[in-house]
Amino acid sequence: SEAAPRAYDSHALMAAATAPAAAQVFGQFADAGPAAEGEGAVFMLAGSGAFRTGVSTRFNISRISDFGLQLGIDRVSGESFFGGGFDLRLMLLEGNAGLPLSLSLDASVGGLDSGDVRRFLFGFGVLASAAIETASGRPIEPYASFIVDLEQIDGVSPPASGDGCYTCSRERGETETGAEFRAGAKVPLTADTQVLLELGLDGEA
Secondary structure, X not given: OOOOOOOOEEEEEEEEEOOOOEOOEOOOOOOOOOOOXXXXXXXXXXXXXXXXXXXEEEEEEEOOEEEEEEEEEEEEOOEEEEEEEEEEXXXXXXXXXXOOEEEEEEEXXXXXXXXXXXXXXXXXXXXXXXXXXXXXXXXXXXXXXXXXXXXXXXXXXXXXXXXXXXXXXOOOOOEEEEEEEXXXXXXXXXXXXXXXXXXXXXXXX
């Protein structure tokens, strides 16, 4: 028999990431299906020259849609930024017993600020996930997404000694376009707690 939807799910999240913050600002941290009633999470990501930590939450809108909020710190190439973001998700295909694959679209907007530099982030992507039943009866859910993101940097001019920092080589006021692939898995620990492992890879145009 199917378990009743939980009013609020808690997540513990850890991930390895090599990409700068993009769609959903700090990371995906979710499968393709909308949150049943609500989800909350604490996340931490680490990668090549990058570290992120913060909190996120998702709220249900309807059977096929939800929205998420993220708030955290992003440290990349020696610069620290604080901020958050909002994303809206719409499910296109709902998994079932015959085809346990869900697909959804996601659009996001966010901002990060270091005090001297501000980063404005916009993203649009496709998310996919599937449920794999385990002996415990709680499914493991691998997921993946492909994201197209835009980033605009504003603020004071970089210092002359800023070689190698994340924003020093970026033109102020110009918008850069990139693409990102994310893959991960949601692993249940208890009926109300899951761990998510996530990897992000990006490329810029």
